[in-house]
């Protein structure tokens with residue numbers, strides 16, 4: 404990756420042109436709208452359900468809220484109605500239709516999420532009780548049930564709760580959390596409901612199609628660091644966010660993921676095998692050892708094109724003389740993998756500051772990969788959002804601006820289509 408700093412005016416003209424191309428291109432949406440029942444039970448964490456509702460709707464999900472009578476002591480149905488734009492289901496007896504609210508609502512849902520799920524409600528689910536609308540519609544459901552427990556740590560640890568949770572897991576219910584931390588009662592321990600953002604991510608992950616079950620995916624991410632001496636080095640501003648999002652999306656879609664990561668400050672994606680490296684040479688070695696065993700290789704890393712010919716082993720002392728550093732080219736990891744006798748399906752990335760289409764297509768040809776993902780360096784590096792353009796044999800396709808995980812999920816769906824179509 405090399406740095407190009409064009410003039411401000413040239414850059415804005417380029418960005419305007421790029422946006423126009425992106426707007427003209429019809430981006431096919433392949434994320435289905437999921438219909439969710441968000442069930443709220445009576446715990447202090449009910450306040451987090453408002454934010455969860457907002458985040459689920461932001462992901463394009465249709466959400467119907469159902470609340471127990473106890474829940475309405477913690478957050479009002481009016482709040483949830485205002486946010487969801489739909490009347491909240493609260494009672495079996497208010498149904499103006501056929502008197503079958505529990506059947507009708509559960510049949511119309513792709514999943515039911517109970518957040519927060521109190522110890523009492525979990526006990527009801529475990530025993531199949533159905534003495535209010537929410538528990539009745541859980542019992543009457545055809546769709547998956549996810550619960551986010553929230554309770555005092557002693558209640559969570561109690562043998563009865565643990566028995567009930569084990570029963571729910573045995574019944575195929577997905578249990579999200581709980582987390583450990585300070586509780587509303589002032590005690591500290593397991594039992595806090597997961598934060599709304601984490602829950603929204605887990606729920607979206609649940610809906611991802613398992614397109615890569617049994618597939619091994621090798622991903623590089625982040626920057627590399629090329630030492631100049633014992634304390635200085637050459638690196639770039641890649642944060643690793645895009646590569647880690649691709650790893651997360653691949654995991655959600657059922658793949659076994661190995662992530663070869665340059666230095667980043669990010670939490671490791673749960674379930675991935677992470678190999679930490681520093682320099683391009685180390686990244687190359689880590690990839691070489693694993694490339695033959697993977698089905699798909701995705702190079703998201705911003706690998707330094709050059710390294711110092713002879714890095715100092717000690718700190719170079721300051722002097723008044725000009726310091727000249729000799730740079731030698733690094734091996735091209737992606738090109739190496741693509742040229743293996745029996746290569747995995749290879750995907751490259753290109754961060755460009757101008758002429759994205761031209762340079763990305765050039766890189767696709769030079770590196771001989773079926774798919775090259777282009778992005779604008781000034782929008783992509785370090786940011787939480789991005790815009791991607793996918794270049795393959797059939798032309799190009801734009802994934803409009805979104806957070807990196809959303810884009811990564813769409814990218815992985817695109818890769819699945821190409822991978823299926825390729826001669827394996």
Ligand code: PMT
Nearest residue numbers: 404641642643644645702706735736737751752754784785
């Ligand atoms: O990490 P973030 O802050 O989220 O930013 C994400 C990103 C902008 C770094 C990412 O989306 C991206 O575009 N990565 C590729 C950066 C780039 O421009 O790479 P490149 O043009 O130098 O290389 C093209 C491709 O070859 C890349 O897939 C790269 O991983 C690979 N390569 C490059 C050089 C090299 N020696 N070995 C390689 O494998």
